[in-house]
Every structure is written in structure tokens, then in C-alpha cells.
Amino acid sequence: MDELIDRDGKPRPVAAALMSMLDRLGPEELTELQRVAEIEILTMGITFTVYSDGANLDRTWPFDLIPRVISGDEWSLVERGLIQRLVALNHFIDDVYNERRVIADGVFPLELLTGSANYRAQCRGVHPKFGVWAHISGTDLVRDDDGEMYVLEDNLRVPSGVSYVLENRAVAKRVFAEVFQQQNIRPVDAYTDELNKLLSSLAPDGVAEPQIVVLTPGVFNSAYFEHSFLAQRMGAELVEGADLVVGDDECVYMRTIGGLERVHVIYRRIDDLYLDPEAFRPDSTLGVPGLMRAWKAGNVGIANAPGAGVADDKVVYSWVPDLIRYYLDEEPLIPNVPTYRCMYDDERRFVCQNIGDLVVKPANESGGYGILIGNRATATELADAIDAIEADPRNWVAQPILSLSTVPTIIDGAIEPRHVDLRPFILTGARSYVTAGGLTRVALPKGSLVVNSSQGGGSKDTWILDLPADGGP
């Protein structure tokens, strides 16, 4: 299905004003506007980095001018569903590092926990503020042919993309100024302020004006643009591991031209394993020795908390509906995509027999790596996938192939449908916040379902549109 156009080729109500404007413009003018937007992106230096052939390439951010539009009513439901999901996931993380009620009660298997690549034994017994571990998450949503929105995956480690939500909007507002004036499109700009408030709330008790830093692996990281963007928008320092030091007092300091200055909250964009060579990989030069000690002593807040990724596992994912019921005693508001877990013999057998009709995913990869789409794979690829599953069943899941909805997209001067997904960003602390919409990613090659920007995906602005009560424009 298409997000903007119904089966009869008519614009859906939320897209009526947009589609009539696109008609008025015509493909030629639209292509010209697209070019203006691209120049804008180039001069604003909006980039992302791709690793290719061992080199790091700073590429201009791919943006398609035609937005995805979602009605405010539908979004309100999605918003509640996302908050529900993240509250439950945070209960789960706090539980597995502390009491483990969920295991004692037989809801979640212990062996799955201890065998998880993202479980960090070093975090046992830690009580972060508010019981929250995954403060910032990016949850991928897709819409299937039945019109239903599904959660495809939870990204609880260092999800990226939110800077592009804000930048895409800035560009779209400039190009489509009148449309914004005539319609109630929910603004997205408040995100960085909300993030700032959330991070401030994680400071050790009694600190009135916390020093917040964004910890980046450095300029060669694919999301460096975003790390810099968020630091700019929050007035925070952007630091690398070598800028920080943990003192004898187990407090974190940054090296400034005026000497060492105390740091209260770290928004880290480095993976757990590289955060602290004392606690994790001893060969890591990206992190800060002693950081885990400082965190456990309550001298610094870290978002997301180390170990939060334990719930960001495609096998754990399949338990989330159960976890929502267990912790909140509620029914999930947004369904999961049905998921077959290869660790169970019967489900594995089903996967291996029907592999041509399934998407097979490794449990702990991100960025779309390692995914095999059954009906597009060669016989050899399918056989290799079965071997990989049999060798390490815990680390594989499979799902039916969703069709993913489409949005009209400018392709070589014409408008054609292309498949999209949506990544809203959810902030969880003392209270919750969801971006109005999120990052719409679009698979640019015809028929492709791979939306990752590292693999040829583009992006769109996402409009949450509140229609007047009478339904008119």
C-alpha cells in the first residue's frame, strides 16, 4: 500500500493538500526544488560517513523532498504504544541486572540472558536513576499491506538518525514554506531540548548546573555528524575518550585549556565494549579507563546505561509482547512482526523448510548487515544461511517477508513509489517523550526493501498532520 495514495489512485485525506501542491508544481519544478534542497544540504554540510573498501567517505545526506504524512490521530496511538514498549523494556533491563523476577517467574529463559552478546555481567547490581537504562531509543516501525503498523526492531544501544529528522524538517520548511503555513504539521524541533532536560536529570544528586558531554568515537564514525549536531544544539561539549579522565576521587573530568573540569553526565555514542578498557575490551583506545567505576559510584550519569543493549537483541525482541503483559499488565498497543526463534527446534525446522519465504536476521547486528531476504537470495546463499543457523541457532531469527508501504519519491525526474520504514525516537526518564514522527527511510532502488543509508537508502521528512475536526483542508 501507499502512504499517500489509496488503491483507487486518489490522495488519502492526510495527503490531499500535499498531493494537490505536487500536482500544481509538476515533475519538472519538483525536480528543480529537489535540486535546491540538495544544494542546501551540501552547503549546510549535512553528511554521513560510509565505510567502503577500508576508506571512510563523508557523503552528502540523501534526502527526498516528498514527505511521508501520518494523521495526528493515528500517531497519538503509536506514541502511546512506543512509550508503553520502552517503559516495559526498561523494567526488563533493570530486572535482569538486579532481582531477575522475570526469570524466577518463568516468563523469560535464563540461558537466553547469559548467552546474549549484549548482556554485561559488569552491570549486575547497578541502580541507575529512575530505574531507566535505555534513555534514548530508536524503534523501527513498518506498515504492512494490511495497513497495520508493526514494530520491526528496538535500537537501545546508540541509535542514530535523529539529527536528520531535524535537518530534513529544516530543509523541507524552506522549500515548502506555504504548505507548512496552511496546515497543522507538528514541529520536531523540541527534541534536543527534551534530550537536554533528560540528560540533566541524570546528573548526580545536588548538581544544579550539570556539565553534559557527548562522547563520540571520533570523526571517522558514521554518525559523527549527528554527535556534533546534538552537542551543538544542547550547548554540550563534544568529547572523545582521550579528552576525559577519571580522577582518584572516581569522578570524571575533561581536559580543558584551563585544567580539569568535572563532567556530570555523558551521552555516550560509543558501544559498551569500548567504553572503559578497565571493564571491557582492554585494547580499546576510544573509551575512558575507570568510567564504569565512576558510574557505579554514582558520580556520573551515562546514557544509555552500559548494558542496556541486552534488550536490543532480535531474539529478546520476540518476547517484548510478553514483557509488556508481565510488567505493565497491559496488552501491547503496537504489534510485533511474528518472529521465529531458531533456538527452538520446531521453530528452526520451520525456518529451514520455508527459508525462501522468510527474512533471516542475525540477533545482534545493526545497520541492516547480515540480513537475508529469502525470495531474493540464490540457492547457495540460502544453503549457507541454513548452515549458519544450524551452527549457532541462538543467534538467528526469521520473520515473514513484509511488503513495506511505499511513498511517492522523486526518481530521475519522475515520481515513483518506493518502500519506506519509520524510526521514531523515544526518550525515557522520569517521564517519556516521543518525536513527532521520526526518520522516514526510503529504499531508492526500485522494489528494494533495504532502507539503510549505508546501503543506498535515502530519507524523507515525516509529517504528523492534525486535520481540522470537520475533515476539510
Add this chain to the structure above:
Amino acid sequence: MALLSRVADRLYWGARYVERAEDTARIVRSYSNMIVDLPIDLLPYSWEPLVAIAGSESLFGEKHGEHAVIEFLVADRDNPGSMASSVACARENLRTTREVLPREAWRALNGLQQYVLAEAERAVERRTRDRFLARVIGDSRRLDGELESTMTRAAPYRMWRLGQLIERADMTTRVLGVRAASILQMKSTDRVDDHDEVQWMGVLRSVSALQMYQRATRGPIEGASVVRFLLFYSQFPRSVRGCLDAMRVVLTNLPQPDAVISVLDQTTATVMACEAHAHDGARLDDAMDEVQHAISELDQAIAQRFLAVGT
């Protein structure tokens, strides 16, 4: 407002690279301008002195001729001192300091970099050269204006200014060391003397000082006074003394600057000791080498005090 030592380092170098690109544009522009006014047979005038100003003779090697020189100074990415390399380095440094720079300044720098990388070839042909160089100077000025008018006066701004000023002082001494010294060393003949004024005007123009020089001296353009103006006339912001004095003001507003200021005192003394050599080409050249050496010691003092990461 805290400033990370690592960020201080990038701001300082980012500013140096931008200034280097802009000053190179000024020098190439004034040289091109001057050379069309000189008779073709007047030797030893050629384009090679430009390479000497950039201090890159060994890299330049055996090539010669106008196109090769301009290509080398403007577009050649294998020459780390070329304008294209400088703006690329500036962008690479400042890409990692965006959180402390006003957004519009970053935009201006991006525009400058894209223009230089895409259009550098335009500098090679004389008919498009001037427009290209004028645009580069203008874009660099715009970046400076954004910082001047929208950046908080705190440590990040001051590190930027330090980098800009030290590079500017250094470039002015290079112009003096090579251009002025070579004019002073030329054997006096009628043919040469006829064009003396044109050449000194060229020297002044390469640091955009012609009009200010004339207002300050009110007399005919004369070699020794040009040298003095560019070295000592502290009210002129591109004079060596002017740059050093401005650095002093910046330094006193940074934390614990004493060690750097005492090196700055020595640098200033070295500059002032050049007074005796304003008439003598060979000695001026040597004196400028000494000043450049003093400037590089000042650079090291700044690095040691403010930029060293991990101490």
C-alpha cells in the same frame, strides 16, 4: 565556558589554514596584477618568486612557468600549502569543532571549500583568475565576519584569533623576506628604477596595505618606508607588529598565559631589531628568517600551553 584542549588545537589550526588560503589568494592576485604592468623583457621577473613566498621550493621541483606556478599554489592537492589543500585542512579541522562555532560560520567555510575545490582550475587562466581569487578572499572575509559578529568572546573565539593572527604575521614576513628583499637586491638600472614604484605597490597590495600605507605616509612610495610600514606600523592590522600586539590582547584574556606572553615579548623584540635592515635586501631577507624562526617558537609556546592533549 570550558574549552577542550583538543578543540583548541583544531580551532587554532583551522584559523591558520583559512588565513593561509586567503593570504595566498591576496599574494597571487597582487602579483598577477603587477606583472602585467612590467615590460616583458624585465628580468629577473618571473613567477618563481611566488613559490618562494609559499616556502615550497623543494616541493615545486623543476617545473616552471606561470601556469605551473599558479596550479601549484592554488589547485595542487599534493602541495600541502596550496589554497585547495589549506581550505580542505581548515574544513577537516573545523568539522570537529562545529559545536563551538556559529552555524553560519560553518556554512561560510563549507561554501568556501566547495568553491575552491570545484573551481580552482579557474585560477590558472588569467582571464578568470582575478574573479576566482576575489571570491576566495570575499568568502574568507565572510567567514571572519560571521565569527566577528556572532561568536561569543570566550576561549574558543580567542584560540581562533590566535591562529589567524600568527599566520597573518608569518605571511607578511614571507612577503617581506622574498618580494621586498629581491627588489632591494636588484641591480639598480634605469629600466629597473622606472618600475620601482610599481613593484613596491605590488608588495603593499599583496597584504592589502596600499591605500593605508599611502594615508599613513602621505609621501611617494619608497622601499624602506614600505618595509617599515609592514613591520612596525602597529595600527595596520596586517603589519607584523600589529598582529603581535593583537595576539597580546587575546592572550591576556586566556587562562594562565604568562609563559606564552614572555615568548611573545621575545618575538616582538626580534621584530623591532629589524629596524636597521630596512634598506638592505640581503640583510632584510636574513632578518625575516629570524623573525619567522621567532614566530615558530611562539607557535610552539602556544601549542605547549594550550593545545597539548593528555597533560
